[in-house]
Amino acid sequence: MQPVILGDIMSSNRTNLIRLFVAAPLEADVPIDLPSEQAHYLANVMRKKAGDEALAFNGEDGEWLIRLDEIGKKRAQATPVERTRKQTTGPDLHLLFAPLKRARIDYLAQKATEMGAALLQPVVTRRTQAERVKTSRLLANAVEAAEQCNLLFVPTVEEPAKLETVLTRWSRERQILFCDEALPGADVPAPADFLRNLPDGVKQAPWAILIGPEGGFDPAERKMLEAMPNAHPVALGPRIMRADTAVVAAMALWQSVLGDWR
């Protein structure tokens, strides 16, 4: 485990630098264009000028110190000066979740990013109170969390799909941690022990966490999951949690037993 050391960041001169997630490749002395929203943010919100510095990351080339060359209303240009951190990635963990109302889904996207999700897949279940999901908004929240929390990657955000469609297409290899609030109490193993006692091949496979809607899973959905040999139902303790709480809790459980908190 190699924690990013907040103390070091705090005590360096780079504490106060703005961090930007960019689409362009980052390479020394090869200028990059920044889109209008970032130009606006730099110029009007943060009052930055040509010659000021910032940090940039794109999920592939590590983090770079960049020099702002030009800041206009519609666009800005910057030049990568020096790589400040090597690229790292998180574990291969996907998150499947039923859409929630606005503030909660924003929060969910931020928190799942901080917890190291590689991919966010909204799944429409039978009991989902179907609101439309704006994936652009999910992505914006994920980007904001990555920029603020000093992360080096942003999860991929998929378009919403029906849970049944997603499961029908599911690869044999990827395991599913199926967080089921309706599991009968008596014969349920503790979730951390359950994960620890899985065969090595299963533990080392790519994984996904599935968190249901606030109304729970439909019997047909549960049946479909039970029939999948790579879906592992667990109960997250004796209390009911809201779905956005369960996302963070399940990810912490997974990261501490199978992920990069080990």
Place this chain on the structure above:
Amino acid sequence: MQPVILGDIMSSNRTNLIRLFVAAPLEADVPIDLPSEQAHYLANVMRKKAGDEALAFNGEDGEWLIRLDEIGKKRAQATPVERTRKQTTGPDLHLLFAPLKRARIDYLAQKATEMGAALLQPVVTRRTQAERVKTSRLLANAVEAAEQCNLLFVPTVEEPAKLETVLTRWSRERQILFCDEALPGADVPAPADFLRNLPDGVKQAPWAILIGPEGGFDPAERKMLEAMPNAHPVALGPRIMRADTAVVAAMALWQSVLGDWR
């Protein structure tokens, strides 16, 4: 582990009953008074009338089906009819956290309640961006979470105090899970293994989780914690999390290794 079974609740007739946290003792046929906010909520928001039913809990006497006898503008009266669930409590886990801005501290109080905290203690650290903490608001958020998530108890909410004062008065017995973002990476054990390998006496003691402010702990605070034999520093993985995310993540870790998720 005895999970509350959401499926059973969903399929019973009691799904749609309002749940109220009350101050009064709950005993069959002994009427209780409800305060004006609950009277207002029942009458004006939920359009309830005398004769309607609800559920009530007080953290001591389990959950009761109550019959609303009288609903006025200023007060309401109800009579406990039948106990629907026995009282349960969570583990003896306190949460110490630095105050956060409004939406995040609301969220923190809700989430900590869902995760089973017995007590919430706001601690003012040297780097806390000291906003005033409204404990009444923290409690209101905790009550709302308990009412909505079918919980049977609400954490005690303490008045804010300086971290140093809290630590000076600390009992020898209660262990502290000190979630320190500035821990050096190389020689830090994985947090779940660390907790699992503690001596039994330590594992079974009462515990508290300490989550610092977004700016991290001050060196003097860290020194004070390091000098306490019952404070156990751990790093929550390689990524930086916001403080409200870290609260849920640390509680999930603790619950799954030492608490009631086992």
